[in-house]
Amino acid sequence: MSKLYTGAEIVFKCMEDQKVEFIFGYPGGAVLPIYDELKNHDSIKHILARHEQGAGHAAEGYARSCGKPGVVLVTSGPGATNVVTALTDAYMDSIPLVCISGQVPTHLIGTDAFQECDTTGITRPCTKHNWLVKDVKELAKTIHKAFEVATTGRPGPVLVDIPKDIQFQKAKYTNFKKQKKLNGKSNNRFSxxxxxxxxxxxxxxxxxxxxxxxxxxxxxxxxxxxxxxxxxxxxxxxxxxxxxxxxxxxxxxxxxxxxxxxxxxxxxxxxxxxxxxxxxxxxxxxxxxxxxxxxxxxxxxxxxxxxxxxxxxxxxxxxxxxxxxxxxxxxxxxxxxxxxxxxxxxxxxxxxxxxxxxxxxxSVNSLNFINSDKTIKPQFAIQRLYELTKNKDTFITTEVGQHQMWAAQHYKFDKPNRWMTSGGLGTMGYGLPAAVGVQIAHPNKLVVDIAGEASVLMTMQEMSTAVQYNLPIKIFILNNEYMGMVRQWQELLHEKNYSESYTAALPDFVKLAEAYGCVGIRAKTPDELDQKIQEMIDVKKPVIFDCLVDKEENCFPMIPSGKPHNQMLLGPNDQKENKITGKGKTLV
Amino acid sequence: MAKSKSAYSDPGKKGKLDTHIIVVWVDNEAGVLARVVGLFSGRGYNIESLAVAEVDPKRGISRITIVTTGTPQVIEQIKLQLGKLVPVHKVADFMRGDKKIIFKEMALLKLVGNTSKRNKALKVCKKFNPVVLDKTQKSVVLQITALRREIDIVMGDLKKFGLVSVSRTGAVAMTRGSEIFK
Missing domain, CATH: 3.40.50.1220 (TPP-binding domain)
Structure with missing residues (x-):
């Protein structure tokens, strides 16, 4: 008779067969049997995030930068609900993720047990497919199917919810053979x-x-x-x-x-x-x-x-x-x-x-901007970052907002998988944990998160993860003390009523860096920018770079809402813009 | 036109709405109906009626029949989005009024009243295969099968003959002749 394995062992056997090297996760009551089993599997390393959303985004960064599916392991209830943002993000941007969540024991499902939630119900609209495993004999088949669904056709996230009693129960494990034939949901129908x-x-x-x-x-x-x-x-x-x-x-x-x-x-x-x-x-x-x-x-x-x-x-x-x-x-x-x-x-x-x-x-040169020798223009900061890093094989992640658009406009990429940004869902707080995942996949490469000060505070706790695993990620904050894109829309469309878009009482990012045990650098003027960026690149530790930029710079060019492609607003540098703005003001 | 303050574009022109019957074959597993219905609600599609039951116990296949309305573009999206769901095997789609397809709904009608009223009620239902399922001195429960709009009309006509309660199924569909759904 072949050997019987516990559900927790089967989870790892499946991951070994799927050649998983890293799991991004956070332990909790309902996944303890799986965490207990971790020590017996040397080929799989667990990266402890500081929040399940961070684990999810890190897995996304990992997947996008190396083309393999990202694996996330979270507990039931809050563990599962915290990962929902990352799953939705991956769903919108077609990133292959396999999320394994613990669930309360089968007999407690439906009783409003401690840390119980309807995980498969909550994640149904934000995954390609999900499963609640109620029979340990189905576990191996389900996990392998999960990897197949996540990685074939249009990639995306999947979730396997495993009740705690299933993790203890035993079943046979039959070795997995990767099928050459893809499932019926992948499409190559052209002729x-x-x-x-x-x-x-x-x-x-x-x-x-x-x-x-x-x-x-x-x-x-x-x-x-x-x-x-x-x-x-x-x-x-x-x-x-x-x-x-x-x-x-x-x-x-x-x-x-x-x-x-x-x-x-x-x-x-x-x-x-x-x-x-x-x-x-x-x-x-x-x-x-x-x-x-x-x-x-x-x-x-x-x-x-x-x-x-x-x-x-x-x-x-x-x-x-x-x-x-x-x-x-x-x-x-x-x-x-x-x-x-x-x-x-x-x-x-x-x-x-x-x-x-x-x-x-x-020849209109629409990405042009009026530079300054007193304050750092955010576009200038990205241009300098690009010039100083373009000869390295640099990986860039971003948060969401003006800095993201400036990065997309001014940083020139020449290879795929070097640019990780939350496009579909537009998740503020994506870039820092994504950088963690990218650095895990590429330990010797330069990984920079081009960030805004508002976004980065949403997942700042992941700096602790970076320090724990010696991941020298660089958090390059374009700090204008505003939620810049919100402020821009308010300026253009809401009569400059800057409702709640200014952040008072921001932390001192240099001191914050030091508190986390990494390096803080601040640049205030254009003259010192190059030298400080070089310093950031040379440090072999995680860095928070506080780049103080012009507070009221807007991101141009821009197609205002409800306009076709040929009616763009150009930046203040362009003469033609005056004509468009005159008309544009009544239009936007 | 009021100036737009939305970060999103204005809605474009609305197309003409058609009623379609979508038939979906799915694995009869936990949550499959929630997946199908959730897809409709999540994407803002409309469900006019729904009928679902297992049709192949051996393979565990259920057949879901959904009546929906939408522009041709929306109907196309519904079919393609359904096709992407993992437990979905195949999707068929028919315009309401397609001559090659039989559509039927069943209704149970409870009438309370004297014999004369009840007999008149039976007459109204004559065209729709009425079956008397239950009969007392004061009441009768009728079963009829017909198209949705026919049942609507019958219900209106039966009001004066003591109709007190109605229970209706969603529409089910089948092709005429020897052909089967592809």
């Missing part, structure tokens, strides 16, 4: 005919554009390489969403910068005026499209996505291609090379006028 149709559209286009998103990153590093080849053999311009940054080099001449609400003038105008839009792994989010009725009115639209429900959800498209980005691009390149080896040459004339027009938009 050669679709690709031929796309190439036909591409050769007719006079004003084409690639619009790429996080799907390229999720499809793996190879997809980014293939995208570069595709863009280079077509000569088309390319723009990227917030999540797609890094899949194409940010300093390449064919790259128009990020698009959307705070995207560049050239990217948004090109999206509006194009005659062929090829969406690769993006989802026509409302921050991208602006006013949907006037979104890119003249274009034929192609949408490549692994999730069929993303297609025709917000914007009707002419050619849907359901499939994995990497596989679609690979067939596309192969077909172009075979049937149209001179595509680039023959196409050059076709789109030369288009590039001329793009050049005109580019």
């Amino acid at each position: 050669q005919k679709d690709i031929d149709k796309l190439i036909e559209m591409m050769s007719k286009a006079k004003q084409p554009i690639f619009y790429t998103g996080g799907g390229v990153i999720n499809s793996g590093p190879r997809a980014s390489e293939q995208l570069r080849e595709l863009v280079s053999i077509t000569g088309f311009p390319i723009t990227s969403t917030l999540q797609g940054l890094g899949s194409f080099p940010g300093d390449d001449n064919q790259f128009l910068g990020m698009l959307g609400m705070h995207g560049t003038y050239e990217a948004n105008n090109a999206m509006h005026d194009c005659d062929l839009m090829i969406n690769i792994g993006a989802r026509f989010d409302d921050r991208i499209t602006g006013k949907i009725d006037e979104f890119s009115p003249k274009s034929k639209k192609v949408h490549i996505d692994i999730d069929p429900s993303s297609i025709n959800k917000n914007v009707k498209v002419n050619l849907p291609i359901v499939g994995d980005v990497s596989e679609v691009i690979s067939l596309l390149i192969k077909t172009i090379k075979k049937h149209k080896p001179n595509f680039l040459k023959s196409n050059k004339e076709n789109i030369s006028k288009w590039w001329e027009q793009i050049g005109k938009w580019r």
Whole structure:
């Protein structure tokens, strides 16, 4: 008779078979049997967060930076409810997470027991799928299925809720064989005919554009390489969403910068005026499209996505291609090379006028700002950070707000998986714990969280985690004492009524750093900025960098609410802006 | 138009609403109905009626029939979102009024009144396969099967014949002829 294992042992056997190296978690009554078993499994290291939300975001940072699923372990009740924000964040940004939660013993479920909550009920809308395991014989199968669901098709979070008595009960464990055939929920339904149709559209286009998103990153590093080849053999311009940054080099001449609400003038105008839009792994989010009725009115639209429900959800498209980005691009390149080896040459004339027009938009230089020699402009701080870190393989995480948009605009990424930001859910407090997870996956790389002082305070306790595991993350705070994006909207749309967006009584971040046992650095003037940033990079410990920036700087360019792409507000430096502002004031 | 203060774009033009019958085959496991219904409520879709029961005890498959209204785009989304749920095996969709499909609802009607009233009531129901399930000196319980709007009409007509209580199922559907749902 084969050996019997306890539920807790089975949890670890499954994780070993899934090649899990790190678990991010927090212990509690209902998961104690699993924590008790931890000592017997050397290949799996547990990272103790300071809050379950922090554990969740750290697992997200880990997953996004190395492409493997992040594993979270939390207790019942508050442990599970605290992780809900991270699960929802992962659901919105398609990050593979496997969350294991403890639950009160089976016989107590439904009795309002201590630390009981309806975990599967609460997490149902924010996971791809979840399970309550009521029979130890089902446990191994369920956990393996959980990993499969999290990582196949469009990735996302899953949760397995395990009652405490199940963790003690015993069952057989049959060795796991990874199935080659993916489950029925992953989709590669495209055919050669679709690709031929796309190439036909591409050769007719006079004003084409690639619009790429996080799907390229999720499809793996190879997809980014293939995208570069595709863009280079077509000569088309390319723009990227917030999540797609890094899949194409940010300093390449064919790259128009990020698009959307705070995207560049050239990217948004090109999206509006194009005659062929090829969406690769993006989802026509409302921050991208602006006013949907006037979104890119003249274009034929192609949408490549692994999730069929993303297609025709917000914007009707002419050619849907359901499939994995990497596989679609690979067939596309192969077909172009075979049937149209001179595509680039023959196409050059076709789109030369288009590039001329793009050049005109580019000359507006929409990311420009009026620099100062007295106060540090936040954009300047990001530019200096970029210049001083671009030669290292740097990983950037962010919180949510103005600093996030400035980072996306001014930090140029040239590799995938180097940019971790909460895009869909927009979770303040994401960046610091995410940096913890990234540093765990890449212990010898430079990891910087570009933060705002308001966001970072939401999960500041995770500095303690960073110190415990010697993770030299750098928290680069653009400190303007405001919730900057809230303040900006209030200035533009609510008659400068800065209701509750100013934070009084902020902590002294340098002293706070010291209290945590890490290093605090403060920069007050533009002159000292470079030297202080260098100091931050050189320190081999976690750093909180308090960068005091202009308090009232706004993030431009900007598409005001309810406006199409070609009606952008530009920054104060641009003359054209005066015209738009005159009209814009009545419009916004 | 009032100036927008929203960070979100204005709602676009609303399309025409159609009524559809969505049939979903699911694993009959704990929470599966909550998943399906939660998807509808979470995404703001509409449920007009719902009928669910296990149809294949051996494989543990339940069949859920949902009547819903929405623009063609919304109906398409409903089908695709349902298809993504892990316990969902297949999804079929039919326009109300599709000639190839039979739709039926069942209703139980309780009437209280004298024999003459009750007989008149039976006459009203004649077209809808009335079955007398229970009968006393003062009352009768009738079972009828018909389309939703037919039952609506019957209910209106029966008011004057002593209708005191109604219980109705959601619609169920099946294809005509030898074909089955794909």
